[in-house]
Amino acid sequence: MSNPIESEINAFMDEVKAKNPNETEFLQSVREVAEITIPYMEEHPRYKEANILHRLVEPERVIMFRVPWVDRTGRIQVNRGYRVQFSSAIGPYKGGLRFHPSVNLSILKFLGFEQIFKNALTTLPLGGAKGGSDFDPKGKSDREVMKFCQSFMTELHRHISKYTDIPAGDIGVGKREIGYLFGQYKRLENEFTGVLTGKDLNWGGSLIRPEATGYGAVYFMVEMLKTAKDDFKGKRVAVSGSGNVAQFTTEKIIELKGKVITVSDSSGYIYAEDGLTTDHLKFMMELKNQDRGRVSEMAEKFSGLVYYEDEPAWNLPGEVDVVIPCATQNELGEEDARKLVEKGVRFVGEGANMPCTTEAVHLFQKKKVLFGPGKAVNAGGVAASGLEMAQNALRLRWEREKVDEKLLYIMRNIHAQCVRYGENKHGEIDYVKGANLAGFIKVADAMIDQGAV
Ligand code: NDP
Ligand code: 2IT
Numbered sequence: 001m002s003n004p005i006e007s008e009i010n011a012f013m014d015e016v017k018a019k020n021p022n023e024t025e026f027l028q029s030v031r032e033v034a035e036i037t038i039p040y041m042e043e044h045p046r047y048k049e050a051n052i053l054h055r056l057v058e059p060e061r062v063i064m065f066r067v068p069w070v071d072r073t074g075r076i077q078v079n080r081g082y083r084v085q086f087s088s089a090i091g092p093y094k095g096g097l098r099f100h101p102s103v104n105l106s107i108l109k110f111l112g113f114e115q116i117f118k119n120a121l122t123t124l125p126l127g128g129a130k131g132g133s134d135f136d137p138k139g140k141s142d143r144e145v146m147k148f149c150q151s152f153m154t155e156l157h158r159h160i161s162k163y164t165d166i167p168a169g170d171i172g173v174g175k176r177e178i179g180y181l182f183g184q185y186k187r188l189e190n191e192f193t194g195v196l197t198g199k200d201l202n203w204g205g206s207l208i209r210p211e212a213t214g215y216g217a218v219y220f221m222v223e224m225l226k227t228a229k230d231d232f233k234g235k236r237v238a239v240s241g242s243g244n245v246a247q248f249t250t251e252k253i254i255e256l257k258g259k260v261i262t263v264s265d266s267s268g269y270i271y272a273e274d275g276l277t278t279d280h281l282k283f284m285m286e287l288k289n290q291d292r293g294r295v296s297e298m299a300e301k302f303s304g305l306v307y308y309e310d311e312p313a314w315n316l317p318g319e320v321d322v323v324i325p326c327a328t329q330n331e332l333g334e335e336d337a338r339k340l341v342e343k344g345v346r347f348v349g350e351g352a353n354m355p356c357t358t359e360a361v362h363l364f365q366k367k368k369v370l371f372g373p374g375k376a377v378n379a380g381g382v383a384a385s386g387l388e389m390a391q392n393a394l395r396l397r398w399e400r401e402k403v404d405e406k407l408l409y410i411m412r413n414i415h416a417q418c419v420r421y422g423e424n425k426h427g428e429i430d431y432v433k434g435a436n437l438a439g440f441i442k443v444a445d446a447m448i449d450q451g452a453v
Contacts, residue, residue: 096382135152198385
């Protein structure tokens with residue numbers, strides 16, 4: 001027989017499942033929040049009386065649209081575009097756009113739902129949203145990407161503004177895509193405003209925004225390691241991915257004298273027994289950002305690097321102290337977690353959104369591995385986006401040091417919130433509980449203040 005709280009969680013999940021059948025990623029992210037907030041609400045009935053959780057899992061608005069565009073051969077292609085405007089309780093909708101063939105409503109709803117709590121943790125006034133398309137920028141020419149972005153924005157522009165909804169990048173959406181999207185918005189609205197973040201420095205971007213998610217993740221992990229009276233020096237760190245988040249996570253760890261022993265892409269992973277050097281990283285950044293190549297080319301260029309085709313980084317040979325998955329959702333499962341525990345991992349931080357499956361998270365926690373969830377660990381990116389919005393509103397640009405200092409302060413504050421709401425009487429920190437509760441309370445209080453809207 002399950003206890004009454006468990007029954008309540010299961011009954012709630014059954015309801016959400018009935019309304020959102022087949023949305024596995026969305027249901028996974030909702031369950032994590034429900035498991036933590038439903039017991040809390042037993043002791044704080046005002047949230048239950050206001051029916052907060054049922055209201056929160058219903059997006060304020062979902063926009064889904066056709067995106068037709070003409071490819072280089074003259075053929076008319078069509079993709080599906082989305083924007084999930086999840087919650088505006090504490091600020092205008094804010095969150096990235098993802099262009100990847102795997103994009104569907106479930107994935108964008110999970111990302112939008114996560115974004116609500118993440119944005120609340122930053123302490124900035126930002127609501128939660130996510131959007132994107134099943135368009136695949138891989139193998140497309142710059143012109144094709146431009147055509148697609150222009151068509152995407154031709155529909156999206158009527159649903160966003162600097163006061164309503166401020167998109168940014170995510171997987172497959174970087175500086176190039178943000179440029180084309182911004183250009184089309186400006187043309188349609190005849191307005192030069194900070195409606196997107198992640199802009200280039202020349203036209204309204206912020207210093208440190210490109211670095212912010214990776215740097216922020218490492219700033220958070222530094223605080224986590226401190227709770228165990230430890231630091232990054234000499235640590236063997238397994239990173240996955242080789243995109244924006246992986247690149248700047250790697251850069252900061254090298255600066256702190258840690259050893260990044262793996263990076264990857266969807267084709268395989270690179271193993272660096274002695275840790276990646278700044279030369280390796282520079283090559284990887286050019287390879288990924290300009291040439292749009294594959295990590296396998298790193299092993300062709302440098303003799304000390306080994307490439308493993310079709311394998312996740314978690315298969316790495318040798319020992320590991322810290323794991324920071326920075327690629328995509330559910331890339332690290334229970335079996336991977338078990339192997340990593342055997343190899344000695346003590347600290348895990350999600351650079352990506354929900355890269356660890358529920359079972360993997362539970363295993364890490366059972367084995368007393370300190371585990372930081374994405375909504376806390378990777379919040380530095382959206383935090384710097386919030387700082388970009390502030391600079392746009394003030395019509396000025398802050399120095400690199402100033403933005404970096406604010407980012408560090410925000411990440412330390414997020415860590416402190418996790419400790420405040422997640423520490424038990426033995427001094428053990430449950431970061432999943434801490435991050436979810438801290439984010440939930442802020443949003444729930446705002447919803448109560450604003451009434452049934
Ligand atoms: P990029 O597009 O820059 O890089 C994505 C990386 O992940 C690439 O190495 C890519 O490999 C790999 N990847 C993507 N999809 C898959 C897949 N299905 N299987 C295996 N590997 C995959 O994206 P970002 O670095 O910006 O984003 C990475 C993660 O971080 C995402 O979860 C994103 O939501 C999250 N995030 C990003 C933030 C940001 O500011 N950019 C902020 C907070 C979180 P390949 O080249 O082979 O596709
Ligand atoms: O997942 C995320 O937090 C992002 N992709 C960044 C969102 C943003 O608005 O900067």
